[in-house]
Amino acid sequence: MSNPDPIAAALGAPAPEAAAAAKRFADRAAADKRADLYYAAVESPLGELLLVAGPRGLALLHFVDDDADATLDTIAQRRSPRIVESARALERWRRELDEYFNGKRREFEAPVDWQELKGFRRRVLQATAAIPYGEARSYSTVAACAGSPKGARAAGNALGSNPIAIVIPCHRVRHASGGLGGYTGGLERKEMLLAIEGAGQPGQRG
Amino acid sequence: MNSIPPFQRTLEEHSEEIWRYLRGMVGAQAAEDCFQETFLAALRAYPRLRPDSNVRAWLFTIAHRKALDHARRVREASLGEHDAADESERPNREIWSAVATLPPRQRAAVLLRYGGDLAHREIAATIGCSEEAARRSLHEGLKRLRETI
Numbered sequence: 001m002s003n004p005d006p007i008a009a010a011l012g013a014p015a016p017e018a019a020a021a022a023k024r025f026a027d028r029a030a031a032d033k034r035a036d037l038y039y040a041a042v043e044s045p046l047g048e049l050l051l052v053a054g055p056r057g058l059a060l061l062h063f064v065d066d067d068a069d070a071t072l073d074t075i076a077q078r079r080s081p082r083i084v085e086s087a088r089a090l091e092r093w094r095r096e097l098d099e100y101f102n103g104k105r106r107e108f109e110a111p112v113d114w115q116e117l118k119g120f121r122r123r124v125l126q127a128t129a130a131i132p133y134g135e136a137r138s139y140s141t142v143a144a145c146a147g148s149p150k151g152a153r154a155a156g157n158a159l160g161s162n163p164i165a166i167v168i169p170c171h172r173v174r175h176a177s178g179g180l181g182g183y184t185g186g187l188e189r190k191e192m193l194l195a196i197e198g199a200g201q202p203g204q205r206g
Numbered sequence: 207m208n209s210i211p212p213f214q215r216t217l218e219e220h221s222e223e224i225w226r227y228l229r230g231m232v233g234a235q236a237a238e239d240c241f242q243e244t245f246l247a248a249l250r251a252y253p254r255l256r257p258d259s260n261v262r263a264w265l266f267t268i269a270h271r272k273a274l275d276h277a278r279r280v281r282e283a284s285l286g287e288h289d290a291a292d293e294s295e296r297p298n299r300e301i302w303s304a305v306a307t308l309p310p311r312q313r314a315a316v317l318l319r320y321g322g323d324l325a326h327r328e329i330a331a332t333i334g335c336s337e338e339a340a341r342r343s344l345h346e347g348l349k350r351l352r353e354t355i
Binding site for chain 2: 006007008009010011012013014015017018019021022024025026028029034035039069072073075076077080081082083084085
């Protein structure tokens, strides 16, 4: 579209410096804790991860498979639209994940936000969080720990909706027969995580 | 989706036009502070925004208020000419210098129309006047710009 009017053209000219001003805003909002939630995309050997944290801790860790916007829409709607991008706000978790992927960390110490997790789902995920590094439990064991010995399938569903992958280690839950079971991020990622922990093959010790 | 988008998306979508507006209103030096204040105020009020509201017009209204606050702070009776050095390196310097000398309402109307692409009705709502007055300010402002360049 050509505009012959020099005034309109000048007043509507692009202002590329605005992007830097927006970045400064987001950084300061995070430093001053002005928003309710912060997010960052983090590179990992398993692909890009989306991390979201609030004042209580890490609220979400998803594998980004082209759906980061939809994930952010959902959490904005459910928790708060006051969500801002800030690598610095997620730095603690990023560093621990880095160490984990390099085999230098067996437990995560930065806080996790359990607020949204309720009932049976919460109990399943708590039982899962208690599985030690490099070990595996069956779906029925986890279900029993959550107070429902016959609830293996329901436990599988709860694990499938784990909002905080890796940190709540749902990859450590598999079939009693030794089969991998399922994984929302894809079985390839589940295998990679188990390999990192030295639990790649049944019976193999790391 | 029937809900307000994550704030970061609103920030990214509208930062350029808000920046352009503030730069025209208060000059490059003060634009940074006004920009930060605008989005801080927006972030604070954001959860109260209704899903069907016009986010862009809402942001311009806040930005306009911040530009006026700035003018008040620097104790100018009106938004005077801002630092000419601001504009010296800029393309279309003579146009921007002329914009800086417009009375505030005319300056706002011209910037909102051509920098922000707002309709007359939205310009009126942003600067708090009737649609007819907004139309007149825009017309007067443009006329003066064309005379000076």
